[in-house]
Amino acid sequence: MENKPSLVATGIYKSFYDPAKVDILKGISFSINRGEFCSITGKSGCGKSTLLYILSTMDTDYKGELFIDSELMTNKSEKELAFVRNEKIGFVFQFHYLLNEFSVLKNVMLPGFKSSKHTEEELEHKAYELLKKLGIEKLSSKMAYQVSGGEKQRVAIARSMINDPVILMCDEPTGNLDSKNTEIVFEIFKELVHAFNKTILVVTHDENFSKKTHRIITMRDGSIM
């Protein structure tokens, strides 16, 4: 396993004004190496989503430093961050956000159109290969609305991989799934780490899920325990 960090967070502080100042993140520092599968857990309201928003470069209003793939994100313009998000970060959410009017294959290809890495033909091939890796290539020509909830989440994971991201950031990716589909998603993540040396960061409430990851980062009241 290559030991280069995919993500480094140093002294991340975040406050909201509601209307008085409330400190939500109180100096978060940690790093995740290439090929690590980490989970962030903690009680409701401890700051997990706020942290993930910052780590995924969506929220730039914080104190501290963030490096993705050894590149400093802090102080980059919104245009530069949009580029980083598309090229280096794969997103998986609780809800799949597939476009119903497109086929499964097209949905997987979509983030690839914003990148200059591949031609359309290459994207199509890549999307199909990803679906195959996830065991759902038979669904590729179906419309997104024709597939089940568990399958949709697998399609969303394939989509998150289309631009060869450095890291997958996942917010409650199994929150809407039953135990069988949760297990399937876990095995897929494990395989992405094993086969492609991907780095995966998952925010989850599911203890059964987190305890099987390489490392659990437990938050309490805005800090890492």
Ligand SMILES: Nc1ncnc2c1ncn2[C@@H]1O[C@H](COP(=O)(O)OP(=O)(O)OP(=O)(O)O)[C@@H](O)[C@H]1O
């Ligand atoms: N825009 C905002 N303005 C003021 N307070 C906020 C804002 N967003 C979040 N908070 C507060 O910040 C704290 C952390 O919220 P966050 O959503 O990060 O928690 P969480 O650990 O992800 O919770 P959950 O597990 O319930 O999703 C909460 O107390 C929340 O009320």
